[in-house]
Amino acid sequence: MPANKKLLILPGDGIGPEVMNEVRRVIEWMDRRRHVSFDIQEDLVGGAAIDARGMAITPATVERARAVDAVLFGAVGGPQWDSLGFAKRPELAILTLRKELGLFANLRPATVLEPLIGASTLKPEVISGLDLMIVRESTGGIYFGEPRGVDTLPDGSKRGYNTEVYTTHEIERIARVAFDLARKRQRRVCSVEKANVMETGLLWRQTVADLHARDYADVELSHMYADNCAMQLVRNPRQFDVIVSTNLFGDLLSDLASMLTGSLGMLPSATLGVPDSSGRRHALYEPIHGSAPDIAGKGIANPMAQMLSFAMLLRYSFDMEEDAAMIEGACTRVLASGLRTADVMAPGCAKVSTHVMGEAVVRELDKLAA
Numbered sequence: 001m002p003a004n005k006k007l008l009i010l011p012g013d014g015i016g017p018e019v020m021n022e023v024r025r026v027i028e029w030m031d032r033r034r035h036v037s038f039d040i041q042e043d044l045v046g047g048a049a050i051d052a053r054g055m056a057i058t059p060a061t062v063e064r065a066r067a068v069d070a071v072l073f074g075a076v077g078g079p080q081w082d083s084l085g086f087a088k089r090p091e092l093a094i095l096t097l098r099k100e101l102g103l104f105a106n107l108r109p110a111t112v113l114e115p116l117i118g119a120s121t122l123k124p125e126v127i128s129g130l131d132l133m134i135v136r137e138s139t140g141g142i143y144f145g146e147p148r149g150v151d152t153l154p155d156g157s158k159r160g161y162n163t164e165v166y167t168t169h170e171i172e173r174i175a176r177v178a179f180d181l182a183r184k185r186q187r188r189v190c191s192v193e194k195a196n197v198m199e200t201g202l203l204w205r206q207t208v209a210d211l212h213a214r215d216y217a218d219v220e221l222s223h224m225y226a227d228n229c230a231m232q233l234v235r236n237p238r239q240f241d242v243i244v245s246t247n248l249f250g251d252l253l254s255d256l257a258s259m260l261t262g263s264l265g266m267l268p269s270a271t272l273g274v275p276d277s278s279g280r281r282h283a284l285y286e287p288i289h290g291s292a293p294d295i296a297g298k299g300i301a302n303p304m305a306q307m308l309s310f311a312m313l314l315r316y317s318f319d320m321e322e323d324a325a326m327i328e329g330a331c332t333r334v335l336a337s338g339l340r341t342a343d344v345m346a347p348g349c350a351k352v353s354t355h356v357m358g359e360a361v362v363r364e365l366d367k368l369a370a
Protein backbone atom coordinates (compact mmCIF):
# COMPACT_ATOMS: atom_id res chain seq x y z
CA MET A 1 0.00 0.00 0.00
CA PRO A 2 1.61 3.34 -0.95
CA ALA A 3 2.19 5.76 1.92
CA ASN A 4 1.12 8.96 0.25
CA LYS A 5 -0.24 11.10 3.06
CA LYS A 6 2.66 12.91 4.66
CA LEU A 7 2.28 13.94 8.30
CA LEU A 8 4.64 15.64 10.70
CA ILE A 9 3.87 14.96 14.35
CA LEU A 10 5.19 17.48 16.88
CA PRO A 11 4.17 16.32 20.38
CA GLY A 12 5.97 19.10 22.29
CA ASP A 13 5.97 19.29 26.08
CA GLY A 14 3.95 18.35 29.17
CA ILE A 15 0.83 16.40 28.26
CA GLY A 16 1.55 16.89 24.53
CA PRO A 17 3.42 13.57 24.14
CA GLU A 18 0.90 11.77 26.39
CA VAL A 19 -2.16 12.72 24.35
CA MET A 20 -0.29 12.25 21.06
CA ASN A 21 0.37 8.59 22.00
CA GLU A 22 -3.37 8.01 21.87
CA VAL A 23 -3.60 9.55 18.38
CA ARG A 24 -0.89 7.13 17.25
CA ARG A 25 -3.19 4.26 18.21
CA VAL A 26 -5.93 5.74 16.02
CA ILE A 27 -3.46 6.08 13.16
CA GLU A 28 -2.39 2.45 13.62
CA TRP A 29 -6.05 1.45 13.67
CA MET A 30 -6.66 3.30 10.40
CA ASP A 31 -3.70 1.59 8.82
CA ARG A 32 -5.04 -1.81 9.92
CA ARG A 33 -8.77 -1.40 9.41
CA ARG A 34 -9.27 1.40 6.90
CA HIS A 35 -6.24 0.67 4.71
CA VAL A 36 -5.16 4.28 4.94
CA SER A 37 -1.45 4.60 5.30
CA PHE A 38 0.38 7.68 6.52
CA ASP A 39 4.00 8.57 6.01
CA ILE A 40 4.76 9.89 9.48
CA GLN A 41 7.73 11.91 10.64
CA GLU A 42 8.20 13.19 14.15
CA ASP A 43 10.27 15.99 15.61
CA LEU A 44 10.96 18.03 18.74
CA VAL A 45 9.45 21.45 19.40
CA GLY A 46 9.07 23.78 22.38
CA GLY A 47 10.90 23.13 25.62
CA ALA A 48 11.96 19.67 24.44
CA ALA A 49 13.72 21.26 21.45
CA ILE A 50 15.25 24.00 23.62
CA ASP A 51 16.75 21.34 25.90
CA ALA A 52 18.05 19.21 23.04
CA ARG A 53 19.00 21.86 20.46
CA GLY A 54 18.94 25.26 22.13
CA MET A 55 15.91 26.63 20.27
CA ALA A 56 12.13 26.11 20.29
CA ILE A 57 12.10 25.03 16.66
CA THR A 58 15.04 24.54 14.31
CA PRO A 59 15.05 25.65 10.65
CA ALA A 60 15.28 21.94 9.73
CA THR A 61 12.00 21.25 11.55
CA VAL A 62 10.35 24.18 9.79
CA GLU A 63 11.50 22.73 6.45
CA ARG A 64 10.06 19.33 7.37
CA ALA A 65 6.76 21.04 8.20
CA ARG A 66 6.84 22.80 4.84
CA ALA A 67 7.36 19.51 2.99
CA VAL A 68 4.45 17.54 4.50
CA ASP A 69 0.70 17.69 3.81
CA ALA A 70 -0.25 18.45 7.40
CA VAL A 71 1.28 19.06 10.82
CA LEU A 72 -0.24 17.61 13.99
CA PHE A 73 0.94 19.71 16.92
CA GLY A 74 0.64 18.83 20.62
CA ALA A 75 1.39 21.62 23.08
CA VAL A 76 4.48 23.50 24.22
CA GLY A 77 5.67 25.29 27.32
CA GLY A 78 6.16 24.74 31.02
CA PRO A 79 7.48 26.46 34.14
CA GLN A 80 11.05 25.19 33.61
CA TRP A 81 11.32 27.41 30.50
CA ASP A 82 9.42 30.45 31.80
CA SER A 83 12.56 32.36 32.71
CA LEU A 84 14.02 32.20 29.18
CA GLY A 85 12.40 35.44 28.06
CA PHE A 86 10.45 36.47 25.00
CA ALA A 87 13.10 35.68 22.36
CA LYS A 88 13.71 32.04 23.36
CA ARG A 89 10.46 30.79 24.82
CA PRO A 90 8.88 27.44 23.80
CA GLU A 91 5.79 29.15 22.32
CA LEU A 92 8.03 30.50 19.54
CA ALA A 93 7.67 27.08 17.93
CA ILE A 94 4.03 27.64 17.10
CA LEU A 95 4.46 31.32 16.21
CA THR A 96 7.32 30.45 13.84
CA LEU A 97 5.30 27.72 12.13
CA ARG A 98 2.31 30.05 11.68
CA LYS A 99 4.54 32.69 10.13
CA GLU A 100 6.73 30.44 7.99
CA LEU A 101 3.83 28.41 6.59
CA GLY A 102 1.59 31.45 6.12
CA LEU A 103 -1.14 29.97 8.32
CA PHE A 104 -3.70 32.75 8.28
CA ALA A 105 -7.04 31.04 8.91
CA ASN A 106 -7.72 29.67 12.36
CA LEU A 107 -10.73 27.35 12.56
CA ARG A 108 -12.25 26.57 15.90
CA PRO A 109 -15.37 24.44 16.05
CA ALA A 110 -17.62 24.72 19.09
CA THR A 111 -19.65 21.55 19.12
CA VAL A 112 -21.56 20.22 22.09
CA LEU A 113 -21.30 16.46 22.46
CA GLU A 114 -24.57 15.38 24.09
CA PRO A 115 -22.96 13.26 26.85
CA LEU A 116 -21.07 16.36 28.05
CA ILE A 117 -23.97 18.75 27.97
CA GLY A 118 -23.84 19.07 31.77
CA ALA A 119 -20.21 20.28 31.62
CA SER A 120 -21.23 23.67 30.19
CA THR A 121 -22.12 26.54 32.46
CA LEU A 122 -25.06 27.32 30.16
CA LYS A 123 -28.45 25.63 30.35
CA PRO A 124 -28.79 22.42 28.28
CA GLU A 125 -31.68 23.87 26.27
CA VAL A 126 -29.45 26.75 25.11
CA ILE A 127 -26.55 24.61 23.92
CA SER A 128 -28.07 21.24 22.98
CA GLY A 129 -27.11 20.50 19.38
CA LEU A 130 -24.71 23.44 19.18
CA ASP A 131 -22.40 23.16 16.17
CA LEU A 132 -20.70 26.38 15.14
CA MET A 133 -17.38 27.22 13.57
CA ILE A 134 -15.36 30.33 14.27
CA VAL A 135 -12.99 31.40 11.51
CA ARG A 136 -10.42 33.85 12.84
CA GLU A 137 -7.93 35.75 10.73
CA SER A 138 -4.64 34.97 12.46
CA THR A 139 -1.72 36.70 10.75
CA GLY A 140 -2.94 40.29 10.43
CA GLY A 141 -4.80 42.97 12.36
CA ILE A 142 -3.78 44.70 15.54
CA TYR A 143 -1.44 41.95 16.82
CA PHE A 144 0.92 42.63 13.92
CA GLY A 145 0.07 46.15 12.68
CA GLU A 146 2.66 48.95 12.59
CA PRO A 147 3.29 51.39 14.14
CA ARG A 148 3.30 49.81 17.57
CA GLY A 149 5.20 50.54 20.74
CA VAL A 150 5.40 52.41 24.02
CA ASP A 151 6.82 55.97 23.90
CA THR A 152 7.86 58.16 26.76
CA LEU A 153 6.18 61.54 26.65
CA PRO A 154 7.92 64.87 27.60
CA ASP A 155 6.29 64.81 31.04
CA GLY A 156 7.75 61.33 31.71
CA SER A 157 4.43 59.51 31.38
CA LYS A 158 4.03 56.87 28.68
CA ARG A 159 1.93 56.30 25.59
CA GLY A 160 1.31 52.80 24.28
CA TYR A 161 -0.18 52.11 20.85
CA ASN A 162 -1.02 49.34 18.40
CA THR A 163 -2.48 49.60 14.93
CA GLU A 164 -5.35 47.66 13.42
CA VAL A 165 -4.57 47.16 9.71
CA TYR A 166 -6.37 45.07 7.10
CA THR A 167 -6.06 45.05 3.33
CA THR A 168 -8.75 44.01 0.86
CA HIS A 169 -6.65 40.96 0.00
CA GLU A 170 -6.39 39.82 3.64
CA ILE A 171 -10.12 40.24 4.23
CA GLU A 172 -11.10 38.46 1.02
CA ARG A 173 -8.92 35.44 1.62
CA ILE A 174 -10.27 34.82 5.15
CA ALA A 175 -13.85 35.45 4.00
CA ARG A 176 -13.37 32.88 1.24
CA VAL A 177 -12.37 30.28 3.84
CA ALA A 178 -15.57 31.05 5.79
CA PHE A 179 -17.84 30.94 2.73
CA ASP A 180 -16.27 27.71 1.45
CA LEU A 181 -16.72 26.09 4.87
CA ALA A 182 -20.32 27.28 5.09
CA ARG A 183 -21.03 25.57 1.76
CA LYS A 184 -20.19 22.26 3.43
CA ARG A 185 -22.32 23.11 6.48
CA GLN A 186 -25.57 25.11 6.80
CA ARG A 187 -24.58 27.78 4.26
CA ARG A 188 -24.70 30.68 6.70
CA VAL A 189 -21.88 33.13 7.48
CA CYS A 190 -21.96 35.89 10.06
CA SER A 191 -19.18 38.44 9.54
CA VAL A 192 -18.15 40.22 12.73
CA GLU A 193 -16.35 43.56 13.22
CA LYS A 194 -16.93 47.01 14.69
CA ALA A 195 -17.87 48.96 11.56
CA ASN A 196 -19.66 51.46 13.80
CA VAL A 197 -16.41 52.75 15.32
CA MET A 198 -13.47 51.47 13.23
CA GLU A 199 -12.46 52.26 9.65
CA THR A 200 -10.98 48.76 9.28
CA GLY A 201 -14.39 47.46 10.36
CA LEU A 202 -16.07 49.42 7.59
CA LEU A 203 -13.61 48.11 5.01
CA TRP A 204 -14.07 44.58 6.38
CA ARG A 205 -17.86 44.77 6.09
CA GLN A 206 -17.81 46.22 2.58
CA THR A 207 -15.19 43.77 1.32
CA VAL A 208 -17.03 40.72 2.69
CA ALA A 209 -20.32 42.01 1.22
CA ASP A 210 -18.72 42.59 -2.21
CA LEU A 211 -17.11 39.15 -2.26
CA HIS A 212 -20.41 37.59 -1.22
CA ALA A 213 -22.30 39.32 -4.04
CA ARG A 214 -19.60 38.35 -6.54
CA ASP A 215 -18.87 34.72 -5.69
CA TYR A 216 -21.01 33.38 -2.85
CA ALA A 217 -24.61 34.49 -3.38
CA ASP A 218 -25.75 30.93 -2.54
CA VAL A 219 -24.54 31.42 1.07
CA GLU A 220 -26.58 33.52 3.52
CA LEU A 221 -24.50 36.42 4.85
CA SER A 222 -25.20 38.55 7.90
CA HIS A 223 -23.10 41.19 9.66
CA MET A 224 -22.80 41.77 13.39
CA TYR A 225 -20.85 44.08 15.68
CA ALA A 226 -18.36 42.18 17.82
CA ASP A 227 -19.84 43.28 21.16
CA ASN A 228 -23.30 42.14 20.11
CA CYS A 229 -21.83 38.85 18.84
CA ALA A 230 -20.30 38.18 22.29
CA MET A 231 -23.77 38.69 23.82
CA GLN A 232 -25.50 36.57 21.20
CA LEU A 233 -23.03 33.72 21.69
CA VAL A 234 -24.11 33.43 25.30
CA ARG A 235 -27.80 34.23 24.73
CA ASN A 236 -28.53 32.04 21.71
CA PRO A 237 -25.39 30.41 20.24
CA ARG A 238 -27.33 28.07 17.96
CA GLN A 239 -28.30 30.98 15.70
CA PHE A 240 -24.78 30.78 14.20
CA ASP A 241 -23.29 28.43 11.63
CA VAL A 242 -19.95 30.03 10.59
CA ILE A 243 -18.63 33.22 12.21
CA VAL A 244 -15.74 35.02 10.51
CA SER A 245 -13.81 37.77 12.25
CA THR A 246 -10.56 39.64 12.70
CA ASN A 247 -7.56 38.45 14.68
CA LEU A 248 -8.47 40.38 17.82
CA PHE A 249 -12.23 39.85 17.88
CA GLY A 250 -11.86 36.27 16.64
CA ASP A 251 -9.44 35.56 19.49
CA LEU A 252 -11.95 36.69 22.10
CA LEU A 253 -15.03 35.21 20.46
CA SER A 254 -13.43 31.82 19.85
CA ASP A 255 -12.38 31.53 23.49
CA LEU A 256 -15.88 32.48 24.53
CA ALA A 257 -17.46 30.00 22.13
CA SER A 258 -15.15 27.17 23.14
CA MET A 259 -16.20 27.51 26.76
CA LEU A 260 -19.85 27.06 25.76
CA THR A 261 -18.93 23.42 25.32
CA GLY A 262 -17.45 22.91 28.77
CA SER A 263 -13.94 21.53 28.74
CA LEU A 264 -10.57 22.56 27.40
CA GLY A 265 -9.61 18.90 27.07
CA MET A 266 -12.20 18.39 24.32
CA LEU A 267 -11.44 21.23 21.92
CA PRO A 268 -9.57 20.88 18.62
CA SER A 269 -8.47 23.55 16.15
CA ALA A 270 -7.00 23.94 12.68
CA THR A 271 -4.93 26.69 11.10
CA LEU A 272 -4.83 26.77 7.31
CA GLY A 273 -2.55 28.50 4.82
CA VAL A 274 -3.15 29.86 1.33
CA PRO A 275 -3.89 27.19 -1.29
CA ASP A 276 -1.34 26.94 -4.12
CA SER A 277 -2.30 26.52 -7.80
CA SER A 278 -2.95 22.79 -7.25
CA GLY A 279 -5.24 23.51 -4.29
CA ARG A 280 -2.72 22.17 -1.76
CA ARG A 281 -2.31 24.27 1.36
CA HIS A 282 -0.19 24.11 4.50
CA ALA A 283 -2.18 23.22 7.57
CA LEU A 284 -1.54 22.73 11.26
CA TYR A 285 -3.89 21.01 13.68
CA GLU A 286 -3.67 21.29 17.46
CA PRO A 287 -5.78 21.13 20.58
CA ILE A 288 -6.77 24.47 22.13
CA HIS A 289 -5.23 23.49 25.44
CA GLY A 290 -1.63 24.01 26.47
CA SER A 291 0.89 21.60 27.97
CA ALA A 292 -0.96 21.43 31.33
CA PRO A 293 2.16 21.17 33.51
CA ASP A 294 -0.04 20.69 36.60
CA ILE A 295 -1.13 17.23 35.40
CA ALA A 296 1.76 16.27 33.08
CA GLY A 297 3.30 12.85 33.75
CA LYS A 298 0.28 11.62 35.70
CA GLY A 299 -1.42 9.85 32.79
CA ILE A 300 -4.73 11.60 33.46
CA ALA A 301 -4.95 14.13 30.59
CA ASN A 302 -7.94 13.99 28.29
CA PRO A 303 -6.67 12.84 24.85
CA MET A 304 -9.86 13.76 22.98
CA ALA A 305 -8.90 17.32 21.94
CA GLN A 306 -5.81 15.85 20.27
CA MET A 307 -7.81 13.03 18.68
CA LEU A 308 -10.46 15.47 17.45
CA SER A 309 -7.67 17.65 16.02
CA PHE A 310 -6.58 14.60 14.05
CA ALA A 311 -10.19 14.18 12.86
CA MET A 312 -10.09 17.80 11.62
CA LEU A 313 -6.82 17.02 9.84
CA LEU A 314 -8.46 14.13 8.00
CA ARG A 315 -11.42 16.33 7.05
CA TYR A 316 -9.65 19.50 5.94
CA SER A 317 -6.29 18.27 4.63
CA PHE A 318 -7.33 14.95 3.12
CA ASP A 319 -11.07 15.31 2.50
CA MET A 320 -11.64 12.12 4.53
CA GLU A 321 -15.03 13.11 5.90
CA GLU A 322 -16.17 9.57 6.69
CA ASP A 323 -13.07 8.75 8.73
CA ALA A 324 -13.19 12.12 10.52
CA ALA A 325 -16.84 11.57 11.45
CA MET A 326 -16.00 8.07 12.64
CA ILE A 327 -13.40 9.36 15.10
CA GLU A 328 -15.80 12.03 16.34
CA GLY A 329 -18.54 9.41 16.67
CA ALA A 330 -16.23 7.07 18.59
CA CYS A 331 -15.35 9.85 21.06
CA THR A 332 -19.04 10.62 21.64
CA ARG A 333 -19.84 6.95 22.19
CA VAL A 334 -17.02 6.54 24.71
CA LEU A 335 -18.34 9.51 26.68
CA ALA A 336 -21.90 8.20 26.42
CA SER A 337 -20.71 4.88 27.85
CA GLY A 338 -19.75 6.76 31.02
CA LEU A 339 -15.96 6.69 30.74
CA ARG A 340 -14.40 10.05 31.66
CA THR A 341 -11.01 11.58 32.28
CA ALA A 342 -10.84 13.70 35.43
CA ASP A 343 -11.46 17.02 33.64
CA VAL A 344 -14.90 15.94 32.38
CA MET A 345 -15.79 13.65 35.29
CA ALA A 346 -19.47 13.63 36.27
CA PRO A 347 -21.47 11.80 38.97
CA GLY A 348 -22.16 8.18 38.07
CA CYS A 349 -19.31 8.00 35.52
CA ALA A 350 -16.06 6.00 35.73
CA LYS A 351 -12.85 8.01 35.99
CA VAL A 352 -10.18 6.56 33.70
CA SER A 353 -6.64 7.35 32.52
CA THR A 354 -5.47 8.89 29.23
CA HIS A 355 -4.49 5.44 28.03
CA VAL A 356 -7.79 3.73 28.90
CA MET A 357 -9.66 6.54 27.15
CA GLY A 358 -7.53 6.01 24.03
CA GLU A 359 -8.16 2.25 24.12
CA ALA A 360 -11.88 2.85 24.49
CA VAL A 361 -11.95 5.14 21.44
CA VAL A 362 -10.21 2.47 19.34
CA ARG A 363 -12.70 -0.15 20.59
CA GLU A 364 -15.59 2.07 19.50
CA LEU A 365 -13.89 2.62 16.14
CA ASP A 366 -13.79 -1.16 15.73
CA LYS A 367 -17.54 -1.35 16.38
CA LEU A 368 -18.31 1.54 14.03
CA ALA A 369 -16.26 -0.03 11.25
CA ALA A 370 -17.73 -3.53 11.75
Ligand code: NAD
Binds near residue numbers: 303
Ligand atom coordinates in the same frame (compact mmCIF):
# COMPACT_ATOMS: atom_id res chain seq x y z
P1 NAD B 1 -3.32 24.78 29.80
O1 NAD B 1 -4.31 24.66 28.70
O2 NAD B 1 -2.09 24.00 29.65
O3 NAD B 1 -4.04 24.30 31.18
C1 NAD B 1 -5.15 24.99 31.76
C2 NAD B 1 -5.89 24.02 32.70
O4 NAD B 1 -6.62 23.05 31.93
C3 NAD B 1 -4.95 23.22 33.60
O5 NAD B 1 -5.55 23.05 34.87
C4 NAD B 1 -4.84 21.88 32.90
O6 NAD B 1 -4.57 20.80 33.76
C5 NAD B 1 -6.21 21.75 32.24
N1 NAD B 1 -6.11 20.98 30.98
C6 NAD B 1 -5.61 21.45 29.80
N2 NAD B 1 -5.64 20.49 28.88
C7 NAD B 1 -6.16 19.40 29.47
C8 NAD B 1 -6.43 18.08 29.02
N3 NAD B 1 -6.19 17.66 27.76
N4 NAD B 1 -6.96 17.19 29.91
C9 NAD B 1 -7.22 17.58 31.17
N5 NAD B 1 -7.00 18.81 31.65
C10 NAD B 1 -6.46 19.72 30.81
O7 NAD B 1 -3.04 26.33 30.01
P2 NAD B 1 -1.99 27.04 30.98
O8 NAD B 1 -1.93 26.30 32.29
O9 NAD B 1 -2.35 28.45 30.95
O10 NAD B 1 -0.58 26.90 30.26
C11 NAD B 1 0.36 25.87 30.54
C12 NAD B 1 1.51 25.98 29.55
O11 NAD B 1 1.03 25.72 28.22
C13 NAD B 1 2.15 27.37 29.50
O12 NAD B 1 3.54 27.22 29.36
C14 NAD B 1 1.53 28.00 28.27
O13 NAD B 1 2.35 29.00 27.70
C15 NAD B 1 1.40 26.80 27.36
N6 NAD B 1 0.37 26.93 26.32
C16 NAD B 1 0.69 26.40 25.12
C17 NAD B 1 -0.23 26.41 24.08
C18 NAD B 1 0.18 25.78 22.77
O14 NAD B 1 1.10 24.99 22.73
N7 NAD B 1 -0.50 26.09 21.67
C19 NAD B 1 -1.51 26.94 24.29
C20 NAD B 1 -1.83 27.44 25.55
C21 NAD B 1 -0.88 27.42 26.57
